[in-house]
Amino acid sequence: MGQDIGQLAPLLREPPNFKLRTNCDPHEDNFELRAHGPLFRIVGEASAQLGRDYVWQAFGYEVVRRILGDHENFTTRPRFTHAESGARIEPQFVGQISTYDPPEHTRLRKMLTPEFTVRRIRQMEPAIQDLIGDRLDMMEAAGPSADLQREFADPIGAGVLCELLGIPRDDRREFVRRLRRNVDLSRGLKARAADSAAFNRYLDNLITRQRKDPGEGLLGMLAQAHGDNITDEELKGLCMALILGGVETVAGMIGFGVVALLDNPDQIPLFFAGREKADRVVTELVRYLSPVQGPNPRLAIKDVVIDGQLIKAGDYVLCSILMANRDDALTPNPDIVDADREPVSDVGFGHGIHYCVGAALARAMLRITYQALWRRFPGLRLAVPIGEVKYRNAFVDCPDQVPVTW
Template identity: 45%
Template sequence: MTSTGSPPVYTRRDRFGPAAELRRLAARAPVTRIDVGPGTGGVPVWLVTGHAEVRQVLGDHVRFSTRRRFGSPSGAPSGERPDAMVGQLMDYDPPEHTRLRKILTPEFTGRRIRRLEPLVERITGSCLDAVERAGPPADLMARFATPLAGGVLCALLGVPRDDRAGFLRRCHAFLGPTRSRQRRADAGEALSRRLEGMVRRARATPDDGFLGALVRDHGEEVTDRELRGVCVLLVLAGLDNVSGMLGLGTLVLLGHPEQLAAVRDDPEAVDGAVDELLRYLTVPHAPTPRTALTDVTVGGRLIRAGEHLICSLPTANRDPALLEGPDRFDITREPAPHLAFGHGVHHCLGAALARLELRIAYPALLRRFSRLALAVPAGEVPFRAHALAHGVETLPVTW
């Protein structure tokens, strides 16, 4: 998708929340028919907005598949999996998904992620140093949020330091929403070749990093193409989602000074603040579309086998049935079972790592710059359009 034309309704936002049109659809019914344009082969597409209904769909991998694609009226896979999708868990149903996820899960356990804490702290400190050197006003996205997310990703994948800038340029070109479809495809191919080289080196001389550990522990169980696809998935999940949360979360906190002070000064408030920011902002628009494998009722609607469903995570996380005052930002509220990381067997593999980055980054930023403030009126902060994850384009700040 390029930047021309209107984005699909399920991706539309109004600053921190779903856009008015999306809210109207959610208020009308928890499941509604929508038009997502050409490419569905005439198969009906349903938008699921209610929290309970989204949980039902995402939690049921027996009746709803991520493997099936738009444009297949029978609901069956359209031939062999495209090479670009090999290793990307969101294109796998059990038992394929179970096999690959079992291989990857040990690298993302709480214990393994805690070992990354000193690394994330160092990268955060380095990014804050860069902000300070730049001096006010500074763009917090360019100087802090984007480099922090990229630095953690590169360290996780084992990208050599002297190649990280080039690697991240390829990643951002691949993710860039304003580029033409062909330019993004070309960028994707270039990134794929770079990742293939990293996988080959890990096979030849496995180190202590993510790829090296997978090769040592599961060398015969996972192919090079799958390892490459896993890396692509980490790029998709680990850059725009994390940078979007860092930028948007900072902007929200700047608009709530008392809650900002709690995040800055009270370590015990940070976990609750991160959880509420994840719910309130929910930067992913929707997980991989599902296809019904059998006739099934969702939210009072009969979904026929072969029909497609798109689950809106932001509206599900602001469902009044989930919690009281869902449009109110309150870091002191009891945590709710939000869906910012999805649900079911496809729950985000890197959720613990993303939480770690946010738990470290927010208070570190606010402590380093205790007088942090917007350098422009809040209404002039530009939000991302046509992006895979919600966020702001720039965040000019002073201190």
């Protein structure tokens, strides 16, 4: 399997701005680190936060895919140790399916899956199109320039989530305001804690209402279909998981996608060359941009050898989705946008049992959004040089401002 299993990669210092990008590309430090191979050890802030002297960093496509797909040797359960293999999920993570292992994960996943069928997605499409149309009307009326991220991408990402969950229309403005403040990492811990408490109280009240009078959104459907088989805490946890995994990710993909498409304008006409071509552009953008750069850390629960390296039980592994999707082992010329490339099995939505349950909905929404945007504004262009697009400090990569004009 390559080198001897006792020969560990040298310890590396975690680079500054480890998660930041240059334009739509990974930060240049990532390319320097890639020279150390597909799997190596680092020390720094990440290892300190996880209470370890070091952590493993996986950059290679094959390594990342194997680790993400191996739930027998790795867990996503937070603060889990090898000696605590029977430990229960901690209260703050109840219902957050990305932190579950089988069989608990399997049970919750089966409950969620019917809410993301093709039929369910098609039922949502008219509401998504109306939401997009309303935002485009507002942009056009206030134009001919706008901050596309704040005036278009952010409201759509949050609006679709509200539609999915079944948030009452009268509650949506306050719901989104609390949500945005809750995920804004630039705000102090005390302020975020207060917003988090208020947000949790709202979710508690919402779930109580959905139990009594189930609506047609996901929360109502789950409450009606599964009753006492799913607890209030699990419903709230599933709701939080969808919020954390969906809102900023979708908003980021819309904003990042517009920037990438304006930098690669030859790809835009493909959105209007048939459904298959349009879907392939979305798939390529997900691979190229990978807004969720790193999924939950994986913790080894057994000694395991990967790519010739011994990962010991108790070691953490951080997987870089972005660098895996930019690996020559996945596809030739990975650092360019090319929707005509041969289809590949990228890891933009994850892999294995934690593959994003809402991936099909996200793809459909992105296709509809990009098509509607360029139908309305075929002359859309950036109002600043691409290097001046600002990015926010959030849980996932997301532009903070995307100034455009038309």
